[in-house]
Amino acid sequence: MSKPRLLFVCLGNICRSPLAEAAFRKHAADAGLDAEADSAGTAAYHVGKSPDPRSVREAAKNGIDIARYSARQIDEDDFFRFTHIFALDQSNLHDLRAMQPVNSTAELALLLDTLPHKLGVSVVDPYYGDEEGFAETWQDVSEAGLAIVTQLSAPIG
Numbered sequence: 001m002s003k004p005r006l007l008f009v010c011l012g013n014i015c016r017s018p019l020a021e022a023a024f025r026k027h028a029a030d031a032g033l034d035a036e037a038d039s040a041g042t043a044a045y046h047v048g049k050s051p052d053p054r055s056v057r058e059a060a061k062n063g064i065d066i067a068r069y070s071a072r073q074i075d076e077d078d079f080f081r082f083t084h085i086f087a088l089d090q091s092n093l094h095d096l097r098a099m100q101p102v103n104s105t106a107e108l109a110l111l112l113d114t115l116p117h118k119l120g121v122s123v124v125d126p127y128y129g130d131e132e133g134f135a136e137t138w139q140d141v142s143e144a145g146l147a148i149v150t151q152l153s154a155p156i157g
C-alpha cells in the first residue's frame with residue numbers, strides 16, 4: 001500500500017485542524033507509522049497566519065510545537081494529493097462534498113466518524129470560546145488521531 005497522506009480540514013485552519021494534524025503526527029510517530037499529514041481550511045480568512053495562540057499553547061502542553069504551521073485554503077488538487085481528507089465538522093464536510101471533483105481519489109470523511117461512540121459528531125469550534133474549549137478540542141482530535149493510526153497500522157486481512 002502507498003504511504004497514507006492525510007489532510008485535516010476545518011474552517012479557518014488556525015484552531016482545530018492544526019491540532020488534529022499535530023495529534024495525528026504525534027500518534028503516528030509513537031506508533032512508528034510512516035504517513036504524511038497536513039491541514040487546511042475551507043475558508044481563506046486566515047491564509048498565511050500562524051495557528052491561534054490558544055491552539056499553540058494547547059499543542060505545547062501536549063509536547064508539540066505548532067507555532068510554525070501556516071494556514072492555507074484547501075484546493076482541488078488536495079483531492080488527488082491526499083489519500084484521506086477528514087472534515088472537523090459537518091458544515092465543513094458539506095462544503096468539501098460540494099467542491100470534491102467527481103474523479104477525486106481521496107476518501108472524504110467526518111473526523112469523529114473514526115470513533116464508534118462519536119458517529120456524526122462535529123468537533124466544536126473553540127474560536128469564540130475560552131481556553132477550556134481548546135483542551136476539549138485536543139481531547140477529540142487526539143482520540144481520533146489514535147484511532148486513525150490504529151486503523152492504518154492494522155495488518156490487512
Ligand code: 4NP
Pocket residue numbers: 010011012013014015016017045125126127
Ligand atoms: P477553525 O476556527 O475553523 O477551527 O480554525 C475558526 C477560526 C476562525 C474563524 C472561525 C473558526 N473565523 O471566523 O475567523
